[in-house]
Amino acid sequence: MNLTLKARQMQQAAERYVRRTEERSRNLRIIRSGRWLSLDRPDRVSRWLLRRGFSADEASRLIAAHNADDQRAVLGAERYRVLERQIGQNNQMSVAFLEAGALAARTVGRMLVDVSFGAPAEYGTGFLVSPRLLLTNHHVLESPAVARNSAVEFGFEQDVAGRLRRGVVFRLQPDVLFLNDGTLDYALVAVEAVGADGARLVEQRWNPLLVEQAKSITGQWVNIIQHPGGGPKQLVLRENQIVDAFPDDSPDFLTYLADTAPGSSGSPVFNDRWEVVALHHAGVYRRDEEGRPMTHGGKVWDSAMGEDALDWEANEGVRITKIVGHLQAREMPAPQRALLAESFQRPPPPTPGAGGVTIETPASTPEAMNTTNARSVSLILPPEPCEITVRFGAPLGTTPSPLGTVGP
Numbered sequence: 001m002n003l004t005l006k007a008r009q010m011q012q013a014a015e016r017y018v019r020r021t022e023e024r025s026r027n028l029r030i031i032r033s034g035r036w037l038s039l040d041r042p043d044r045v046s047r048w049l050l051r052r053g054f055s056a057d058e059a060s061r062l063i064a065a066h067n068a069d070d071q072r073a074v075l076g077a078e079r080y081r082v083l084e085r086q087i088g089q090n091n092q093m094s095v096a097f098l099e100a101g102a103l104a105a106r107t108v109g110r111m112l113v114d115v116s117f118g119a120p121a122e123y124g125t126g127f128l129v130s131p132r133l134l135l136t137n138h139h140v141l142e143s144p145a146v147a148r149n150s151a152v153e154f155g156f157e158q159d160v161a162g163r164l165r166r167g168v169v170f171r172l173q174p175d176v177l178f179l180n181d182g183t184l185d186y187a188l189v190a191v192e193a194v195g196a197d198g199a200r201l202v203e204q205r206w207n208p209l210l211v212e213q214a215k216s217i218t219g220q221w222v223n224i225i226q227h228p229g230g231g232p233k234q235l236v237l238r239e240n241q242i243v244d245a246f247p248d249d250s251p252d253f254l255t256y257l258a259d260t261a262p263g264s265s266g267s268p269v270f271n272d273r274w275e276v277v278a279l280h281h282a283g284v285y286r287r288d289e290e291g292r293p294m295t296h297g298g299k300v301w302d303s304a305m306g307e308d309a310l311d312w313e314a315n316e317g318v319r320i321t322k323i324v325g326h327l328q329a330r331e332m333p334a335p336q337r338a339l340l341a342e343s344f345q346r347p348p349p350p351t352p353g354a355g356g357v358t359i360e361t362p363a364s365t366p367e368a369m370n371t372t373n374a375r376s377v378s379l380i381l382p383p384e385p386c387e388i389t390v391r392f393g394a395p396l397g398t399t400p401s402p403l404g405t406v407g408p
Helices: 003-019 021-032 042-051 056-066 071-075 077-086 096-106 144-148 320-328 334-342
Strands: 108-116 119-128 133-136 151-154 168-171 178-181 186-190 221-226 234-244 253-256 268-270 276-285 312-319 357-359 376-381 386-391
Touching: 003 021, 003 253, 003 276, 003 312, 021 234, 042 056, 096 108, 096 221, 096 234, 119 221, 133 334, 186 320, 221 276, 253 276, 276 320, 312 320
Parallel strands: none
Antiparallel strands: 108 119, 108 151, 119 133, 133 186, 151 168, 178 186, 221 234, 221 268, 234 253, 253 312, 268 276, 276 312, 357 376, 376 386
């Protein structure tokens, strides 16, 4: 990871944050008043509502209500409550939200940057946007040379018992495709289809780069899946609102309030439909009146304290529609264009019942009870489905470190 590039991105994000202080303060006041549909441009809000299944008439009435002093007077109390649930203005969510989030989490991996002697120099986060392509930050993968000696690890996370799962590692293939841009701070790179241990990349699924506009609007909530500090995968869930969409002077960025940490660069920022709306790339830390960075305890920060000590105030992400537009306008050979085209297509839906657990009935005969096949647990995992059977009584083997498959 190029720390100079990272510092430059953070400095530019901080400058934009200071420049938009007045607009952001206004937005926060309106959000607190419950009239957040009046924050963004009416045409964007209308498209956002239409994408969520509202009719043009309902969209128009909702926008009018949010611009009125008494929203319930415009819509009627019962209709207001119904529409409030539909646009996610309260915290009642379908359980399908969790299932879809679990699928989205599979696509997110820990970036092992510039691996030498079996250990990465830096960590980051990246996520699959097609069966072969991964998106992260330019300051994480600054060049094909760095990407050539880097990898991505999926499944590095804790299970429900708090045990750390072994991840699966895939090398990057910048010679197949590598596209990046410093202004929008993105790097798009090909990943090997099959890892060293035989794992298939397609089993991780992917998040398409949707070209549709208005996937998010100011005042809406976002979710971030990340590997903070290079640690196990973490989730920042809801209540992390977009507080500024930079509609005028810097239309490429979003500002949102969410908890991230070093190593989270390159994380996907999702809306409540688990559609990627931004690429997380920079945090904004609190400063004193002299412009010096501050710690959580109110002290002046210095580099010896480490980035974890900084008092992070907000975060900035690059709009995914801007990245899509930039990619579509680039010149590239036909094979790379075909690979890129796959990133604009949604993955097939998971197989019905995928992710469920079935337990086989133990055999009842004495002969069968004496074998290692006496009882087993089968896990059906998306997307193929892939079936994993665990037989009780079988000897345990050793598992190599995932970093053992990575090196120059």
